[in-house]
Amino acid sequence: MELRVLNYFLAVARERNISKAAKSLHLSQPTLSKQLKELEEELGVILFERGNREISLTEEGLFLLSKGNEILTLVEKTTMNLRKDEVVAGEIHVGGGETKAMSLIAKTMKQMMDAYPEVKVNLYSGNADDIMGKLDAGLLDFGVVVNPTNKQKYAYINLPQKDRWGLLVRCDHFLAEKETIMPADLVGVPLFVSQQSLVSNQISEWLGNNLDQLDIVGSYNLLYNASLMVEQGVGCALCIDGIINTTESNLSFVPLQPKLDASLSMIWKKNQAMSIAATKFLDQLKAE
Known part of the structure; x- marks a missing residue:
């Protein structure tokens, strides 16, 4: 064809x-x-x-x-990206989930584009499953994923940031008055949870392997639409902190207790031939 x-x-x-x-x-x-x-x-x-x-x-x-x-x-x-070695140009394709770690990617990309004005960046948003699918298809150079993620077939570096898990609730919800959310607090509460494959395992461990006690009414791959469901009182959302700006809104984020953190990694296909621009970006990120 x-x-x-x-x-x-x-x-x-x-x-x-x-x-x-x-x-x-x-x-x-x-x-x-x-x-x-x-x-x-x-x-x-x-x-x-x-x-x-x-x-x-x-x-x-x-x-x-x-x-x-x-x-x-x-x-x-x-x-x-097929340019001469002495010219750093072309496009870098980066995918990422909803995480504050993308600020580090943004900072590194700004330094890259200041040094090499012919470099352009294309961003794709999705959860770890989406990102790995695009990486496997060759449509992304790099992906930022929230762990736990099966990285066996990828090269990766761990990023210094960590995301904290908690519950997104309406301010008039009875759980909004709590300083932290404990496993027993979630029994009988309608919940939205992330679609990412391994997140349910992490939440299940936090609950003491009693995931079946949760009243899961829906799932999400990106949090914004789930937050609209929370606003309407459909349920609460198990999520990571800092993705939804709760300032001057009717939403509140309450962290989980015991504390549940998620580490972050940037992944790419093993043994792939990188463009010069992608190689420079990776070097710059490692330096950061």
Whole structure:
């Protein structure tokens, strides 16, 4: 499958109309239709369901749309970073969960971009599972993850910051009056918990391996939307401190007791060939 034809497919998927896509690509409609038909024959699948006015994607077409965008992003990323050794330029792709440790990444990136103005940074937000998926696909250079995380297949450095776990509650909730939250306090309380794979293990250990005693009403991968649920009184959210600004709001963060901290790591694929810009960034972060 040629990248040129993949671009044709993505244009048609975007426009949902052969004529409009052909116009945007500066091709004749018959030429574009022929290219798409040959792509379907090459892949052995039907990508489009053709209607009178608009076409729609089949299940196979939707899959190619998702992967096609990832492929072109990876090609663009690789092309941008193939520069001569003496020129530090290109793009650095960093993913991270919601953590105050991203401030260290921001500080390091500022130093990089001051020294090398041709460097650009692309940020992606997600939990550890999301970040590792993007790393495995080659779409990220680095990921900042909240531990515990299975880092066996990644190179990593541990960051100096730690995040503290606690409970996000409405200020009028009875638990908001407490200085700390103990395991017994959570019994019968509707809770939102993080979707990250290993977080439930950490919380379960804190509870004395009695996770089944919690009333879990939902989960989240990023905390902001969960905080809106907390504001509406749907439940409370087990989370880390400092992500939601509770100043001048009707929300309050109450830390867990016994104290439960999460360490942080920056990870990248083992034995990967890094761009010059990514290598410089890693060196600068290690120096910090």
